[in-house]
Amino acid sequence: MNNKYQHIQEAAYQANMQLPKLGLVLFTFGNVSASDNALGVFAIKPSGVPYDELSPAKMVIVDFEGKTVEGSLRPSSDTLTHAVLYKHWPHIGGIVHTHSTYATAWAQSQRSIPNYGTTHADHTTVDIPCAPPMSDAMIAGDYEYETGFQIMNCLAEKGLSYQEVEMILVGNHAPFTWGKTPDKAVYNSAVLETVAQMAYLTEQINKEAPRLKDALIKKHFERKHGPNSYYGQ
Amino acid sequence: MNNKYQHIQEAAYQANMQLPKLGLVLFTFGNVSASDNALGVFAIKPSGVPYDELSPAKMVIVDFEGKTVEGSLRPSSDTLTHAVLYKHWPHIGGIVHTHSTYATAWAQSQRSIPNYGTTHADHTTVDIPCAPPMSDAMIAGDYEYETGFQIMNCLAEKGLSYQEVEMILVGNHAPFTWGKTPDKAVYNSAVLETVAQMAYLTEQINKEAPRLKDALIKKHFERKHGPNSYYGQ
Amino acid sequence: MNNKYQHIQEAAYQANMQLPKLGLVLFTFGNVSASDNALGVFAIKPSGVPYDELSPAKMVIVDFEGKTVEGSLRPSSDTLTHAVLYKHWPHIGGIVHTHSTYATAWAQSQRSIPNYGTTHADHTTVDIPCAPPMSDAMIAGDYEYETGFQIMNCLAEKGLSYQEVEMILVGNHAPFTWGKTPDKAVYNSAVLETVAQMAYLTEQINKEAPRLKDALIKKHFERKHGPNSYYGQ
Amino acid sequence: MNNKYQHIQEAAYQANMQLPKLGLVLFTFGNVSASDNALGVFAIKPSGVPYDELSPAKMVIVDFEGKTVEGSLRPSSDTLTHAVLYKHWPHIGGIVHTHSTYATAWAQSQRSIPNYGTTHADHTTVDIPCAPPMSDAMIAGDYEYETGFQIMNCLAEKGLSYQEVEMILVGNHAPFTWGKTPDKAVYNSAVLETVAQMAYLTEQINKEAPRLKDALIKKHFERKHGPNSYYGQ
Numbered sequence: 027m028n029n030k031y032q033h034i035q036e037a038a039y040q041a042n043m044q045l046p047k048l049g050l051v052l053f054t055f056g057n058v059s060a061s062d063n064a065l066g067v068f069a070i071k072p073s074g075v076p077y078d079e080l081s082p083a084k085m086v087i088v089d090f091e092g093k094t095v096e097g098s099l100r101p102s103s104d105t106l107t108h109a110v111l112y113k114h115w116p117h118i119g120g121i122v123h124t125h126s127t128y129a130t131a132w133a134q135s136q137r138s139i140p141n142y143g144t145t146h147a148d149h150t151t152v153d154i155p156c157a158p159p160m161s162d163a164m165i166a167g168d169y170e171y172e173t174g175f176q177i178m179n180c181l182a183e184k185g186l187s188y189q190e191v192e193m194i195l196v197g198n199h200a201p202f203t204w205g206k207t208p209d210k211a212v213y214n215s216a217v218l219e220t221v222a223q224m225a226y227l228t229e230q231i232n233k234e235a236p237r238l239k240d241a242l243i244k245k246h247f248e249r250k251h252g253p254n255s256y257y258g259q
Numbered sequence: 260m261n262n263k264y265q266h267i268q269e270a271a272y273q274a275n276m277q278l279p280k281l282g283l284v285l286f287t288f289g290n291v292s293a294s295d296n297a298l299g300v301f302a303i304k305p306s307g308v309p310y311d312e313l314s315p316a317k318m319v320i321v322d323f324e325g326k327t328v329e330g331s332l333r334p335s336s337d338t339l340t341h342a343v344l345y346k347h348w349p350h351i352g353g354i355v356h357t358h359s360t361y362a363t364a365w366a367q368s369q370r371s372i373p374n375y376g377t378t379h380a381d382h383t384t385v386d387i388p389c390a391p392p393m394s395d396a397m398i399a400g401d402y403e404y405e406t407g408f409q410i411m412n413c414l415a416e417k418g419l420s421y422q423e424v425e426m427i428l429v430g431n432h433a434p435f436t437w438g439k440t441p442d443k444a445v446y447n448s449a450v451l452e453t454v455a456q457m458a459y460l461t462e463q464i465n466k467e468a469p470r471l472k473d474a475l476i477k478k479h480f481e482r483k484h485g486p487n488s489y490y491g492q
Numbered sequence: 493m494n495n496k497y498q499h500i501q502e503a504a505y506q507a508n509m510q511l512p513k514l515g516l517v518l519f520t521f522g523n524v525s526a527s528d529n530a531l532g533v534f535a536i537k538p539s540g541v542p543y544d545e546l547s548p549a550k551m552v553i554v555d556f557e558g559k560t561v562e563g564s565l566r567p568s569s570d571t572l573t574h575a576v577l578y579k580h581w582p583h584i585g586g587i588v589h590t591h592s593t594y595a596t597a598w599a600q601s602q603r604s605i606p607n608y609g610t611t612h613a614d615h616t617t618v619d620i621p622c623a624p625p626m627s628d629a630m631i632a633g634d635y636e637y638e639t640g641f642q643i644m645n646c647l648a649e650k651g652l653s654y655q656e657v658e659m660i661l662v663g664n665h666a667p668f669t670w671g672k673t674p675d676k677a678v679y680n681s682a683v684l685e686t687v688a689q690m691a692y693l694t695e696q697i698n699k700e701a702p703r704l705k706d707a708l709i710k711k712h713f714e715r716k717h718g719p720n721s722y723y724g725q
Numbered sequence: 726m727n728n729k730y731q732h733i734q735e736a737a738y739q740a741n742m743q744l745p746k747l748g749l750v751l752f753t754f755g756n757v758s759a760s761d762n763a764l765g766v767f768a769i770k771p772s773g774v775p776y777d778e779l780s781p782a783k784m785v786i787v788d789f790e791g792k793t794v795e796g797s798l799r800p801s802s803d804t805l806t807h808a809v810l811y812k813h814w815p816h817i818g819g820i821v822h823t824h825s826t827y828a829t830a831w832a833q834s835q836r837s838i839p840n841y842g843t844t845h846a847d848h849t850t851v852d853i854p855c856a857p858p859m860s861d862a863m864i865a866g867d868y869e870y871e872t873g874f875q876i877m878n879c880l881a882e883k884g885l886s887y888q889e890v891e892m893i894l895v896g897n898h899a900p901f902t903w904g905k906t907p908d909k910a911v912y913n914s915a916v917l918e919t920v921a922q923m924a925y926l927t928e929q930i931n932k933e934a935p936r937l938k939d940a941l942i943k944k945h946f947e948r949k950h951g952p953n954s955y956y957g958q
Contacts, residue, residue: 144898431610
């Protein structure tokens with residue numbers, strides 16, 4: 027059988043299956059997609075199907091307008107958010123949405139996560155942004171589609187590129203992360219959850235805890251990223 | 260052998276066995292029942308029997324007055340609470356009682372759980388109610404029987420239907436959840452525990468965290484419930 | 493081979509092995525003993541031996557004065573505390589000492605654990621006492637022996653019997669629990685850890701959380717204990 | 726094949742593999758090294774390699790100046806910190822760096838961990854020191870090399886020997902631990918994480934919690950250490 031989408035179905039399946047292993051989802055509260063930007067489509071988890079009933083073939087193929095291209099199941103209810111981001115961000119290959127406990131608590135608190143240490147700075151130089159809850163008009167309109175714009179608008183207002191920070195909190199809702207591959211996006215979700223827990227504990231231990239200073243932020247980020255990075259092989 | 264209760268014994272057994280897997284019980288601190296509303300009976304866990312010694316045949320059959328109909332073991336000490344709820348709520352098929360950590364802490368705090376985010380709103384539009392501790396007369400009387408009435412009275416006072424909110428905290432005690440099936444009631448117990456943990460963390464991170472606004476509450480609940488729902492298959 | 497101590501060695505071994513399974517110990521930070529009160533001896537874990545290297549035969553036999561009766565290994569460094577309690581409390585058959593996280597945090601806080609709910613009241617009617625740190629003279633003397641007296645003195649000062657409350661915190665140190673059997677003592681350690689976590693969370697959620705009222709304390713304790721108990725088989 | 730470094734490669738590998746089992750690392754956020762002080766080299770984890778792809782042969786051999794002596798992979802990005810400490814501390818045989826959750830939160834809080842109880846005192850008599858973040862000049866210079874000096878300077882300023890306290894927090898960053906063997910250093914990392922969690926909880930439960938008094942500090946440390954110790958076999 028010839029299936030030109032098999033590679034992204036396989037990638038999306040493998041990435042989705044990592045979420046329960048990493049303790050990032052309860053039941054079906056999460057979804058991962060994998061895109062093929064040349065074909066202009068992505069594979070995404072079907073809505074509400076338990077993880078142990080998933081298979082690569084069940085991943086639904088959707089185009090960047092949010093239209094189902096292939097698959098008999100209904101795609102994740104968050105599909106339009108994924109579609110909007112893929113359409114506008116040409117350099118990503120995977121998106122993850124979870125309701126992981128600590129990141130969701132920060133989203134519910136409507137606060138960006140302050141950069142308190144090198145665990146955070148190893149992954150991004152800035153506070154992890156929290157987009158404000160949407161306007162009532164946006165919510166009543168095409169909700170998931172507007173969620174994508176809310177994410178992009180938040181980055182734009184803060185002057186951030188989606189390549190500088192690969193994670194965001196949507197206020198009152200929960201986190202989204204992305205990356206060049208679905209695996210990188212899942213990795214970012216796990217990092218975000220850990221950073222969110224550490225920041226919460228930091229404030230509990232010292233209400234006056236200072237932000238990481240600029241020199242350390244720069245140093246740690248450059249260890250892992252950019253032309254002079256020296257982390258990894 | 261002809262056993263007309265086998266289907267609810269099997270359902271109650273399977274649902275009870277989920278509680279330790281989901282991390283909702285220590286030792287025997289929980290119980291699930293499964294009802295057959297046409298027969299007017301329910302199957303419930305025997306009292307104080309460890310989970311690994313349970314079997315479908317050990318589930319005790321009790322009628323809606325709380326009288327044991329079949330079974331040689333003593334039913335859960337909370338049986339009368341289950342009986343009262345089944346008698347008055349014709350559209351449920353399962354009830355769960357646990358002492359799960361975060362939900363119990365809210366019950367001990369005698370506070371309803373505020374609706375701080377979409378994880379909560381996906382399951383109910385209202386704050387998860389906390390029934391006040393019972394009067395001394397109720398406690399000294401038929402305690403478990405009165406617990407059922409305390410639950411119903413709390414919903415009535417708040418103008419809530421048991422079909423709108425399938426979970427409650429009993430003040431100073433612990434949570435009860437229910438649903439159309441025992442599996443749905445167990446699912447609700449796990450959701451409640453997660454929502455309780457997230458709400459606790461939200462208040463720790465931001466003491467002034469606002470409630471979820473009405474437009475989002477409505478939107479998220481309608482995504483999963485009602486005529487225009489579009490979550491799941 | 494005739495070993496008149498085999499029954500308590502086996503019981504102590506099995507009970508010790510439950511501690512890591514219940515998440516109550518890191519490395520070797522805990523010990524359980526099992527007594528034979530007719531023989532006037534108890535079997536206790538050897539000091540500092542990892543759990544996966546234990547066997548029933550390695551359990552050391554010690555008399556109620558703390559003298560090793562049989563066994564080539566050095567008994568737990570807390571052995572004298574166990575000996576003192578067995579000597580003075582004729583109706584117990586097992587003692588457990590752990591440094592479980594939440595119970596130890598309460599001990600370090602030098603606060604008794606308030607009775608905030610029925611999970612607590614199911615096991616004891618009173619606040620779980622925290623004995624004050626010992627005097628410098630007691631510490632410089634026979635430390636572990638004096639720890640036993642510190643525990644007994646604390647109960648005496650509060651007018652409590654060791655049969656009413658089977659658990660205590662030693663201030664700045666950690667919990668001790670006991671029971672008619674080593675298994676019951678282990679059960680009490682797990683209950684204490686859960687109750688300690690719930691009480692901590694209760695105060696975080698509501699600084700003004702009231703104690704459980706007397707009618708509920710009485711009711712829940714009597715459900716599980718005493719002549720009219722109706723919990724279990 | 727004759728490999729004169731095989732013993733430290735094996736020791737480093739075994740010790741590294743303990744980190745995920747003990748819940749001390751997410752992904753590759755940690756590293757352990759094992760030294761042979763006679764040969765003047767140590768074996769250390771390669772940078773950014775997932776734990777399940779490690780093997781003894783992949784451990785990189787580095788001398789005490791930080792120069793790779795043998796191995797085709799790039800050593801951990803923290804290698805120079807290890808090198809500095811081995812060069813100056815002749816009596817250690819292993820070093821561990823993690824970003825374990827609670828210890829890292831204390832590091833981010835820039836607070837030393839107060840000695841609140843015997844779990845702490847069993848391992849060190851003093852507060853676990855938190856070194857201040859480095860100066861901008863140190864950070865811009867040879868960062869990992871300077872981290873080693875920051876650790877040594879902090880101990881010197883507090884008048885502590887590396888043999889008295891085998892663990893430290895680097896402000897805004899994360900913990901380092903060490904010991905006579907790599908296994909002891911890993912043990913110390915797990916102890917530190919537990920002590921960090923207990924100290925955090927202690928302050929939450931009682932903001933006025935007093936430090937452990939001197940008599941108890943002395944007693945507990947001497948039970949496990951020094952000429953009159955009586956813990957273990």
